[in-house]
Amino acid sequence: MxxxxxxxxxxxxxxxxxxxxxxxxxxxxxxxxxxxxxxxxxxxxxxxxxxxxxxxxxxxxxxxxxxxxxxxxxxxxAYDAPLRIDYGAFTAGEAMVETADRLVTEEGEPALQQYRLLVGALRTLGSGTPCGPRPATMILDSYLLRALSVAGYAPALASCARCGLEGPHAGFSPEAGGMVCQACRPPRTALPSDDAWTLISALLAGDWPTTAEVSDRARNEVSGLIAAFAAWHMERGLRSLPLVVR
Structure with missing residues (x-):
């Protein structure tokens, strides 16, 4: 053979x-x-x-x-070793590998960027970011945004996702693709806080220094937005995401 x-x-x-x-x-x-x-x-x-x-x-x-x-x-x-003694990191890791499995659909087709993102995210879960430890959920949220972006689902964060009007705008709509202006807001559009907008942008860019002083409220707000964004663009929610310790 x-x-x-x-x-x-x-x-x-x-x-x-x-x-x-x-x-x-x-x-x-x-x-x-x-x-x-x-x-x-x-x-x-x-x-x-x-x-x-x-x-x-x-x-x-x-x-x-x-x-x-x-x-x-x-x-x-052995990225599995530190995750198996930390339930929060383990559940975040489960969501990461499920995301990679769902986003890379074709077998045998090169997916180098997704591979590198996953390796880096699992390494960071076990050893921390270059700027020090961060919550497992924050590392997961950064991975989700970046993996979705590589797959072609990058959220609009500087202009309206529907009409292209330059921002900033107050609304965030997963189904629209990110930031939306007043005229384009669909029903039940979220209105993130200023801290949440800053954190989303930092997580998408991998800007770990900016994530150092973030309130639990902003972090939880962003996690909910990213989970909704991921569920919408992957057509169904990740089975492991509800198990993630937040």
């Missing part, structure tokens, strides 16, 4: 037969891959523990007829 090698993050796993698993990964070069890991549920498996969700691994595959086969896996970074 032809073989190939790639770096990847494990997104999810499914049982197959008595001892195998189907592993879904987001890889650096080959995009999303679904492959069979034979015998990994046996206690004698040499690399079963390396193929758990959140793990960043160097994997060798053998090309198969329907699904490729994982023949070797080496751990690059």
């Amino acid at each position: 032809p073989t190939y090698r790639d770096e990847a993050v494990v997104l999810r796993t499914h049982k197959l037969g008595e001892a195998d698993r189907i592993i879904t990964l987001l890889s650096r070069t080959h995009g999303k891959i679904r492959a069979v890991a034979r015998g990994v549920r046996r206690t004698s498996s040499k690399f079963g523990g390396r193929l758990e969700p959140f793990s960043h691994v160097d994997v060798q595959f053998a090309s198969g007829r329907n699904l490729d086969i994982i023949t070797q896996a080496e751990t690059l970074h």
